[in-house]
Each structure stands twice: as structure tokens, then as C-alpha cells.
Amino acid sequence: MAQGIPKIGWEQVSPAPVVLVFGKESFLADRALQRLKSLLLMEDPELEVSDLDAGQYTDGALELIASPSLFDEPRLVRVSNGVKATDAFIADALRYLQAPVDGTTLVIRHDGSTVRGKKLLDAIRSHPGAIEVVCQPLGRGDMVPFARNELRLLEREATPGAIAALVDAFHSDIAELANAVRQVALDTEGPVTEQVVRTYYAGRVETTAFAVVDAVVAGDVAKALVTLRQAIATGADPVPIVAAFAMRYRQLAKVSGVSGGGAQVARQLGMQDWQLNNARRDLRGFTDASLCDAIEAIAHADHAVKGAERDPQHAVERLVRQLASRAAA
Known part of the structure; x- marks a missing residue:
């Protein structure tokens, strides 16, 4: 029986021949795509980036885009809207998985809201060169470690009370929470405390x-x-x-x-x-x-x-x- 591919968070994503970005949280999916592109650019600034919409896909486009160029520049092929993939895309992607192109990273975004393309998802999840980035919505309990990690990435120290205050005020939208963390980290000095947060976001946190x-x-x-x-x-x-x-x-x-x-x-x-x-x-x-x-x-x-x-x-x-x-x- 085939082993399942690694399932990782957006912050752990790394270059792989095939990357499935799966789940309904588009903010985390965007983070994963940004990180992957940055890592590939660090490896080679000549990276060629191409985008395909799986819902508007026409036969043969994937093979054309993923094929090696004259100068063998590495390629990043980002496929959006996997949840509405056409039959042509599913067929071409299944064929591609049998022989991925060296130097090409294929990323497929699927939000999981339907089982459209299940055969393709199963094929990716059993492919030895693939990874899956899990991008499900965060529960309230997950927001605290998320905010803590955001501050860590910005190299700022924060008290538990400060993190709790941020989460209390912005827990309904992860993108808004991330932006709030970034703003208070960039616009203040010293340790981020609960009082700092409540002063900075007085109109939001206090109410x-x-x-x-x-x-x-x-x-x-x-x-x-x-x-x-x-x-x-x-x-x-x-x-x-x-x-x-x-x-x-x-x-x-x-x-x-x-x-x-x-x-x-x-x-x-x-x-x-x-x-x-x-x-x-x-x-x-x-x-x-x-x-x-x-x-x-x-x-x-x-x-x-x-x-x-x-x-x-x-x-x-x-x-x-x-x-x-x-x-x-």
C-alpha cells in the first residue's frame, strides 16, 4: 500500500515536483504560494512563473507551459481553481504525474469544497515526489499560536496577555489578525504587552x-x-x-x-x-x-x-x- 505524502503547514512548504495546496483558508494558501515562489527565486532568479486556471483549462496547455525552455530555466506552474477543474485539466495533470518535468514545480490549489477532481487528488496524494500543504480555517484555539508565530517571524517578543488581546479583537479574520500583529510590531518598540496592544488598538480591543x-x-x-x-x-x-x-x-x-x-x-x-x-x-x-x-x-x-x-x-x-x-x- 502506498505511503501518504507529507502534510505540512504553509510555513513549512519547500520546493517539490508537485505541491497540492488544499483547504478553504485562502489566506494561508496565499502565504504558502508566496513562500514557495520566494524559495524558488532564491535558488534561481531566472525562475519562470506561469499561471493556469483549472476551471478554464484547454487541452494541452499544461504540457506546453511545463516543458523545458531553450535555456532550461526552472519553472513554477501555479494552477488555481482546482475545485472546478475541467476534464481536460484532470486528464493532462494525471498524465503529467506519470513523468513530471525536471526543474518544474507544479502547484495545484484546491479548496476542498467539493470532491471534483478526486481521482487527481488521490493520484497526487500517492505520488512519491509530492507534498500537501494543509490550509484549513483556524479555530480560535489555533489563533494564539498563529499570532505568537507571526510575532516570532517579525523578531518581536510579546506577553501572553498581548497575544490574547490581539486574538480577542481580530479572531474573526486571520488576515486581519496577521495585519494587526504586523502593524503593532512595526509601529511600537520594546516588548509587546497587553497595554501596548490595548493602547494601539483602543477603539477595537476595548469594545x-x-x-x-x-x-x-x-x-x-x-x-x-x-x-x-x-x-x-x-x-x-x-x-x-x-x-x-x-x-x-x-x-x-x-x-x-x-x-x-x-x-x-x-x-x-x-x-x-x-x-x-x-x-x-x-x-x-x-x-x-x-x-x-x-x-x-x-x-x-x-x-x-x-x-x-x-x-x-x-x-x-x-x-x-x-x-x-x-x-x-
């Missing part, structure tokens, strides 16, 4: 749902209400605000049921070390009964903001008042 949750858990009713109103005024929707409460209080519930600390316990709970430490600190203000009541109130609010009540903003403000008042008691 996130997670800033509202922080104030509520701390029992600061006035700050929680002000922050909530700022969030709503800047376009925040009640549904994700309640979702942020649900995520935070689920973390508290998970942590309340385990003893001990450290990286191993955090991994078991699917959390970062700093999240575990913060949850343990926040739990000091809760009893089992009050935590249960809070989770029940969040469930009611979730139902309300999703259509059970006419005024979702009133429902989320009521939730903030209830939870912050209990935490302050």
Missing part, C-alpha cells in the same frame, strides 16, 4: 465581547455596561457577545472540575496555560451554585438573542447586569 466578559467576571457592573454599549455602538452583534460569555463560562466550568495546574492539565482541557491560570483566578469568586446559575442565565440569553425576544440588545444587557451583579456580591 470586544471579551472585554465585556472580563468586566463582568471581575464584578465591575459599571465598566461592564459601558463596555457593552461601546461594543454595540461600534457594530458588535448580541449573538457573538453571548457566545463569548458561553465560551468563558464553559472554561470556568471545565476548570472547576479538575485539580492541579500546568501545561499538561491545560492541554487536557484544550486550553492555553494562561487561560487555565486566568480561569483558576476567576473561579475564586464563584461557588458551584453561582456558576450553575450563570450558565443557566447565559443559555436563556442565547435563546433570547436568537429570536425568542424582540430586543436582543436588551436581553444581552440584562445578562450583563445579572452576571456582573452576582460576581460583585
